[in-house]
Amino acid sequence: MGDITSNDTAARPVVIGAGPAGLTAAYQLGKAGRTATVLEATEIVGGISQTAERDGWRFDIGGHRFFTKVKPVQNLWHEILPDEDFLLRPRMSRIFYKGKFYDYPLKAFNALGNLGIIEAVRCVLSYLWARLNPPKDQTTFEGFVAARFGWRLYRIFFKTYTEKVWGVPADGLQADFAAQRIKNLSLLSAIWNAVTPSRNQKDITSLIEEFEYPRHGPGMMWERCHELVLDQGSDVHFRQPVVKVRHADGNATHVVADAAEGLVEHACTDVVSSMPIPLLVQAMDPPAPEDVQLAAKSLQFRDFLTVALVVPEADGFPDNWIYIHAPEVEVGRVQNFGSWSPQMIPEPGKTCLGLEYFVNEGDELWGADDADLIAQGTQEMIRLGLLEEGRVEKGYVVRMPKAYPMYDATYKENVEILRRWLDENVANVHPVGRNGMHRYNNQDHSMYTAMLTVENIVTGSAHDVWEVNVEAEYHEELSENDE
Ligand SMILES: Cc1cc2nc3c(=O)[nH]c(=O)nc-3n(C[C@H](O)[C@H](O)[C@H](O)COP(=O)(O)OP(=O)(O)OC[C@H]3O[C@@H](n4cnc5c(N)ncnc54)[C@H](O)[C@@H]3O)c2cc1C
Structure with missing residues (x-):
């Protein structure tokens, strides 16, 4: 690394x-009269x-429903x-x-009939x-779902898509994220619910049948x-990826970003970090001990690309x-x-499939060329019978690294090691968000x-953000995952 220039502002919060996490933090800090320095690796706001x-x-990276049970988030x-920028979508x-x-x-x-x-x-x-004969190991995604729906339904509706998303056999995935979404639902309770919709069931359904959406996609919010x-x-x-966090006496003192003009150092009072937590820990100077570095290196991600036709x-x-459960194509x-x-569509009479x-x-x-990906996507749609020959007018490719933090067999203890080390060694560094907290x-x-x-x-309160679980209440549907 070359010389480091200082950005010469007094120490203040660095985000x-x-x-969503970083800009929310900066906005809330600003409302409390604490201006901040936000460092973003790319040239665009909104992250995923x-x-x-x-x-x-x-294009939306996936599709982002704006739906929450958390009132303060909804209000924000x-x-x-402004209200006129929201659409209420079925x-x-x-x-x-x-x-x-x-x-x-x-x-x-519907499923059994079909x-x-x-x-x-x-x-x-x-x-x-x-x-x-319940599966012995229900700590895996496979065992958890098969116990609740049987092996046949599991193979038809859960296994293929889940393996496409995560790229590993479903018996190597933890039950955590299935448990979070499927909770106590089983085939029996699904049939029971279908026959006797309870009030609670209706409430859940009505909540998820419509959602808000900014008219220019989720990025409009950000x-x-x-x-x-x-x-x-x-x-x-923008284009200032954070590469180093200097710390001394139990606190971070400077955040170093890699800008076009060279390394730039920002003095900090606090650091709110939504960068991937393993990379945050690996950026520490002086470095974290070997075992902590090892835990950081062990955390995995899954990446994502959209072929837009x-x-x-x-x-x-x-x-x-539409979920594509056919194993013979790669599109998920x-x-x-x-x-x-x-x-989102600039030409009348057209649409765009992602x-x-x-x-x-x-x-x-x-690593494939965009043209090859567009050709592959087109061929797969034709093979599935979802498009006829000659219908695709043009295509684009959008890549999103680290779209999914992986829940593998050891992620929990690895996250715990990083979290504890940060707590004890850089108390003013606050991990937030998706990859920020894995x-x-x-x-x-x-x-x-x-x-x-x-x-x-700002107030010295002591919320434990690791305990936040906004999903507990409303994902009680028969689903493996919305994403
Ligand atoms: C396919 C898919 C579908 C989804 N659907 C929905 C949905 O329907 N509804 C919903 O609410 N959510 C949905 N999500 C989840 C949503 O995208 C994330 O929860 C949200 O974007 C996370 O926000 P974040 O700020 O924590 O992280 P991110 O969005 O990942 O933002 C982190 C930011 O930090 C930047 N960064 C990373 N490293 C550095 C560094 N070293 N230095 C500086 N900057 C750095 C990144 O460039 C990025 O801009 C979906 C996600 C996926 C993948």
């Missing part, structure tokens, strides 16, 4: 990352919740973005399996078998928040997205961005952890 734009076409969304999504569409979240009778009487009977028998943060007097520096509107579908899910917001591929940075798909979350969790952290900094 790492201009995604950005709106990517190419030639006027807007509406404080940042939610529709289905699973495409063996040429048929299945309702998603899965509905017991499978046909013979397969439905097999599934029910397989479920009864699993009740009598573009506006960025403006507000600048108005408050904070600075946001422009097609005539008539070739789209009413769903926001297809978004119809026009179904999210017509204002084909999602779950990849590892550096693997064959990640938590498979939605925006509301990222924002809420940032909001509570700022409250801790």
Whole structure:
């Protein structure tokens, strides 16, 4: 590393990352009269919740429903973005399996009916078998789901997609994230719910059937928040990845970013960090001990790319997205961005389909030419019967590294090691957000952890942000995962 220049401002809070967590932190700090320096590695705000734009076409990285049970987060969304910029969208999504569409979240009778009487009977028998002989190891995703739905339904509706997302066999994944979403639901309770919808069930359903969505995609929220943060007097520096955090006597003193002009050092009072927690720990100067570095290196991520295909509107579908459970193609899910917001589509009579591929940075798909990916995506859609030949007018590719923190067998203890070391050695460094806490979350969790952290900094309160669980209440649906 070359010379380091100082940015010459007095020490103040430094926020790492201009995604939902980072910008929420900066905005809340600004409201409390504490201006901050925000350092962002890329040239765009919003992180995974950005709106990517190419030639006027807007793409969501995945599809971001704005939906939360956490009132302060809901209020903040509406404080940042005027009501007229929100659309209230109907939610529709289905699973495409063996040429048929299945309702998603899965509905017991629709699923069993679609499978046909013979397969439905097999599934029910397989479920009864699993009740009598439950899988021994239910700490894995596979064991957890098979115990609740039987092996046959597990293989049809859970295994293929989950393995596409995570790139490892489902028996190597932890049950945690399934448990978080599926909770106590089983085939039996799903059938029971279908026959006798309880009040609670109705409440859950109505909550998820509509969601809010900024008319230009999720990034619109963060573009506006960025403006507000600048108005408050904070600075946001783009293309300044944080590479070093200097610390002494139990606190961070300076954050060093790698800018075009060389390394720039920012004196800090506190650091709110939404950068991946393993990289944060590895950036510590003096360095963390070997065992802590090892825990950091062991944390894994899954990466993501979207192949966006422009097609005539008539070739789209009413769903926001469709899960592709066919193992013979690599695409995992297809978004119809026009179904999210017509204002994402700049040409009348057209729509844009976002084909999602779950990849590892550096693997064959990640490194493939855009033209080859567009050709592959087009061919897979034709093979599935979801598009006819000659319908794709143009295509784009958007890559998103570290889209998913991996929940492997050792992630929990590794996160715990990093968390404890940070607590004990750099008490003014506050991890927040998704990769910031290695938590498979939605925006509301990222924002809420940032909001509570700022409250801790400003008022001296002692919220334990590691205990925040915004999802407990509303993901009680028959689903493996929304993302
Ligand atoms: C496919 C998919 C679908 C999703 N659907 C939904 C949904 O429907 N609803 C919902 O609410 N959420 C959804 N999410 C989750 C949502 O995207 C995240 O919860 C949210 O973006 C996390 O915000 P964050 O600020 O914690 O992290 P990020 O969005 O990851 O932002 C972190 C920021 O930090 C920057 N950064 C990283 N390293 C450094 C560094 N060294 N120095 C400086 N900056 C750095 C990054 O460039 C980025 O801008 C989805 C996610 C995926 C992958």
